[in-house]
Amino acid sequence: MAVAHSLIANRRLWTFHGGIHIPDEKSLSNGAPIAPIALPSRLVVPLQQHIGAPARVIVAVGERVLKGQMIAEPTGLVSAPVHAPSSGTLVAIESHPIPHPSGLMAPCAIIETDGEDAWAELPPPMTDYPQLDPELIRERIRWAGVVGMGGASFPTSVKLSPGTDRHIHTLIINGAECEPYISCDDRLMRERSGHIFEGVRIMHHLLGVKQVLIGIEDNKPEAIEEMRLALAETDMHTYTEIVPIPTLYPSGGEKQLIRILTGKEVPTKGIPAQVGIVCQNVGTAAAVADAVLEGRPLVSRVVTVTGRAIANPRNLEVPIGTPASDLIAHCGGYRETPRKLVCGGPMMGFALRDADTPITKATNCVLALTPEESPAPGPALACIRCGRCAQACPANLLPQQMYWHARAKDLDRVQDYNLFDCIECGCCAQVCPSHIPLVQYYRYAKTEIWSREQEKRKSEQARARHAAKQARLERQEQERQAKLRKQKEALAAKAKAQAKPETAAKQQASAASPTETANDS
Amino acid sequence: MKTFIASSPHVARVNRVDSIMLQVLLALVPGILAMIWFFGWGLLINILLAVTFAVAAECTVILARGRSPLPAIADLSAVVTAVLFAISVPPILPWWMTLLGMLFAIVLVKQLYGGMGYNPFNPAMAAYVFLLVSYPVAMTNWLTPTMLTEHHLSFTESLRIILDGSLPQGLSWDAVTSATPLDEMRGKLDRNLTMGEIRQSPLWGAFGGRGWEWVAAWFLLGGIYLLWKRIITWHIPVSLLSSLLVCATLFWAIEPQTHPFPAFHLFSGAAILGAFFIATDPVTACTTTRGQIIFGASIGALVYVIRTWGGYPDAIAFSVLLLNIAAPMIDHYTQPRVFGHGGKRG
Numbered sequence: 060m061a062v063a064h065s066l067i068a069n070r071r072l073w074t075f076h077g078g079i080h081i082p083d084e085k086s087l088s089n090g091a092p093i094a095p096i097a098l099p100s101r102l103v104v105p106l107q108q109h110i111g112a113p114a115r116v117i118v119a120v121g122e123r124v125l126k127g128q129m130i131a132e133p134t135g136l137v138s139a140p141v142h143a144p145s146s147g148t149l150v151a152i153e154s155h156p157i158p159h160p161s162g163l164m165a166p167c168a169i170i171e172t173d174g175e176d177a178w179a180e181l182p183p184p185m186t187d188y189p190q191l192d193p194e195l196i197r198e199r200i201r202w203a204g205v206v207g208m209g210g211a212s213f214p215t216s217v218k219l220s221p222g223t224d225r226h227i228h229t230l231i232i233n234g235a236e237c238e239p240y241i242s243c244d245d246r247l248m249r250e251r252s253g254h255i256f257e258g259v260r261i262m263h264h265l266l267g268v269k270q271v272l273i274g275i276e277d278n279k280p281e282a283i284e285e286m287r288l289a290l291a292e293t294d295m296h297t298y299t300e301i302v303p304i305p306t307l308y309p310s311g312g313e314k315q316l317i318r319i320l321t322g323k324e325v326p327t328k329g330i331p332a333q334v335g336i337v338c339q340n341v342g343t344a345a346a347v348a349d350a351v352l353e354g355r356p357l358v359s360r361v362v363t364v365t366g367r368a369i370a371n372p373r374n375l376e377v378p379i380g381t382p383a384s385d386l387i388a389h390c391g392g393y394r395e396t397p398r399k400l401v402c403g404g405p406m407m408g409f410a411l412r413d414a415d416t417p418i419t420k421a422t423n424c425v426l427a428l429t430p431e432e433s434p435a436p437g438p439a440l441a442c443i444r445c446g447r448c449a450q451a452c453p454a455n456l457l458p459q460q461m462y463w464h465a466r467a468k469d470l471d472r473v474q475d476y477n478l479f480d481c482i483e484c485g486c487c488a489q490v491c492p493s494h495i496p497l498v499q500y501y502r503y504a505k506t507e508i509w510s511r512e513q514e515k516r517k518s519e520q521a522r523a524r525h526a527a528k529q530a531r532l533e534r535q536e537q538e539r540q541a542k543l544r545k546q547k548e549a550l551a552a553k554a555k556a557q558a559k560p561e562t563a564a565k566q567q568a569s570a571a572s573p574t575e576t577a578n579d580s
Numbered sequence: 581m582k583t584f585i586a587s588s589p590h591v592a593r594v595n596r597v598d599s600i601m602l603q604v605l606l607a608l609v610p611g612i613l614a615m616i617w618f619f620g621w622g623l624l625i626n627i628l629l630a631v632t633f634a635v636a637a638e639c640t641v642i643l644a645r646g647r648s649p650l651p652a653i654a655d656l657s658a659v660v661t662a663v664l665f666a667i668s669v670p671p672i673l674p675w676w677m678t679l680l681g682m683l684f685a686i687v688l689v690k691q692l693y694g695g696m697g698y699n700p701f702n703p704a705m706a707a708y709v710f711l712l713v714s715y716p717v718a719m720t721n722w723l724t725p726t727m728l729t730e731h732h733l734s735f736t737e738s739l740r741i742i743l744d745g746s747l748p749q750g751l752s753w754d755a756v757t758s759a760t761p762l763d764e765m766r767g768k769l770d771r772n773l774t775m776g777e778i779r780q781s782p783l784w785g786a787f788g789g790r791g792w793e794w795v796a797a798w799f800l801l802g803g804i805y806l807l808w809k810r811i812i813t814w815h816i817p818v819s820l821l822s823s824l825l826v827c828a829t830l831f832w833a834i835e836p837q838t839h840p841f842p843a844f845h846l847f848s849g850a851a852i853l854g855a856f857f858i859a860t861d862p863v864t865a866c867t868t869t870r871g872q873i874i875f876g877a878s879i880g881a882l883v884y885v886i887r888t889w890g891g892y893p894d895a896i897a898f899s900v901l902l903l904n905i906a907a908p909m910i911d912h913y914t915q916p917r918v919f920g921h922g923g924k925r926g
């Protein structure tokens with residue numbers, strides 16, 4: 060331990076521009092251990108819980124499914140399967156509100172549980188994975204439907220296959236959990252540190268990296284201590300380091316954490332692999348361990364249920380597809396009527412319209428905020444160009460300029476100010492004295508740009524189609540003309556051919572009687 | 581149960597425009613008290629008149645625009661403009677000039693450009709310059725600091741001078757008014773007096789004009805309060821004062837008998853007030869960090885140039901307005917390097 064401590068003291072940390080200090084509110088929910096939740100009678104399992112191509116259903120409606128049985132398979136390289144979170148009957152595949160900022164409806168598998176929670180036959184554990192072909196391990200992780208559990212839900216197996224042309228030297232494990240209120244990673248690190256390290260060991264093996272850095276914000280001293288103790292018990296401390304980082308939102312953003320721990324900047328529009336780094340969340344590491352060492356697919360996750368409107372805020376281990384309302388009920392229901400129900404953290408989460416919305420692989424928090432915690436911001440005033448937003452921006456953007464152009468719908472200018480480097484962390488809006496909903500303007504501008512690009516693509520396709528049609532019509536017309544011409548020529552030739560013998564005969568005749576010919580001419 | 585749907589962030593915002601303006605007003609209080617102490621009640625009367633006129637003008641224009649005037653008044657920006665104007669003009673300025681100045685500042689410079697947040701020029705300084713070029717005599721008719729005069733104008737006497745221009749019986753203008761230290765310096769340097777001779781005058785204190793140096797010191801205290809409260813950042817005030825100090829030191833070092841000592845430049849006129857309270861007006865200043873340094877340093881240099889070779893004894897207002905015009909361009913060329921965009925860090 061002494062060695063580990065001295066290493067930590069020596070490690071240099073970098074900073075990123077901006078960031079804000081906000082009350083972390085973690086003590087509301089991080090006191091009690093992770094508790095299981097009663098199995099709901101109905102699970103609503105969205106078929107797309109990941110970034111990439113949606114999964115295709117492979118079970119017929121009415122069929123009995125077992126816990127851990129694959130009910131939808133991945134349809135592309137960047138895709139993930141979906142498994143039944145408990146045993147029961149698949150009663151329908153239907154549209155249901157999913158956790159999405161727009162309140163979007165999407166196809167979900169509805170499972171009526173039978174209460175047995177009976178597991179399907181699972182693939183054998185890969186305890187001997189260091190001897191196995193890495194492709195087999197990746198295939199297992201892909202089969203298990205593991206996706207990034209920090210919120211982005213990108214398929215993990217893809218991130219663990221950086222390709223042979225990229226040299227990955229560092230694996231970063233994200234235990235920063237910088238969003239206020241959320242404590243699921245904190246509890247996970249305190250209670251299942253051994254499990255997390257098993258997952259880290261597997262990912263270390265797959266990537267062949269030189270070092271593993273585990274970044275944890277220093278407002279979680281218990282988690283840091285527990286992780287250090289657990290690390291000391293393994294043989295991984297030769298290449299793994301627990302790095303406490305200063306608490307500053309948004310240090311847990313992937314690009315920000317990479318910068319803090321390594322000083323490297325992920326290039327704009329780029330991915331961490333370009334600077335030799337892969338970043339995974341602590342929850343993802345635990346899910347990888349489940350998949351490889353126990354053959355268990357991702358069918359449940361830890362969710363923080365918190366906010367001052369919740370009677371007993373805490374962390375729950377929840378089957379995917381459980382309605383948020385069940386979680387709230389399990390935590391004693393509401394202490395007072397919430398003003399806002401949020402999926403995710405207060406800075407980047409989105410307001411839920413409906414407490415029936417199911418928990419997905421990416422849901423880390425259900426937050427019920429009282430009117431005191433989430434007061435109405437009041438009417439937005441004019442921007443006074445005070446620049447507090449620019450001081451707070453972790454991407455070093457000029458938010459007030461982007462706002463100005465987004466509001467004017469000047470989409471070219473707003474991109475000149477690097478709109479797409481905005482990570483929507485909300486720092487700018489949080490510090491704006493005029494209470495302008497800045498992030499909303501950026502989301503609007505991004506969506507507008509995307510839809511215009513789509514429109515452009517569509518109209519280009521339409522133009523190409525039109526041009527092709529014109530060309531085809533022209534070609535057909537030309538062909539018709541050519542055919543006609545040919546026919547005419549053929550007719551003419553035929554006529555000529557018929558006429559020829561006559562002329563020949565005439566010529567013969569004229570040769571026979573020159574006078575007649577002279578008369579003819 | 582009906583919950584509220586809105587974009588993130590979902591927790592209470594930490595800053596408010598009105599509380600920022602209130603902090604600015606609070607930070608002005610020590611300097612204002614010092615000014616009242618040295619220059620009498622006229623200053624307070626001017627502040628009250630200017631605030632009344634400014635708020636009334638703002639209300640009228642916003643009502644004419646068909647909007648509710650309450651939010652605009654409540655943000656206190658008009659009050660800040662009025663107070664900054666009132667402490668910049670002579671404490672016995674005729675009331676109608678204050679009215680004219682406030683109409684110019686609020687109606688023309690602020691509201692006609694779209695109101696709060698849209699004005700390219702600092703309203704208080706635009707009004708100050710408008711009056712200075714229109715009524716140069718009245719605008720340079722400063723009172724003598726209290727320790728240098730026998731007669732101290734009472735509240736009612738000050739009020740009468742402001743309202744109808746009548747002096748108390750038996751008093752002449754010369755008994756109550758005098759040139760400002762900057763004016764005095766300019767005049768005497770123009771008459772080829774040396775610094776040694778000029779400093780003989782009782783107008784001079786420890787490091788600036790008597791009275792004035794303490795007013796500046798109290799405004800400095802307020803400015804430090806604003807920095808501490810993070811209402812403003814150091815970039816504009818520090819770059820402004822440094823550049824003024826560098827210019828002053830340079831010329832003073834070369835020729836100390838014809839150039840005022842450096843502290844004089846900082847503590848005799850509106851340099852401190854300008855650096856912390858006027859040039860830092862967010863609406864009209866630069867917003868990028870490097871831009872703010874260029875903005876501040878340019879104002880400091882211009883102040884020195886105008887004070888030394890220009891036609892006016894003080895120059896904060898002119899310099900600030902000139903840099904207001906340049907602010908958008910400076911901002912354009914000083915954009916910070918965005919995260920992940922290679923190249924040098926901005």
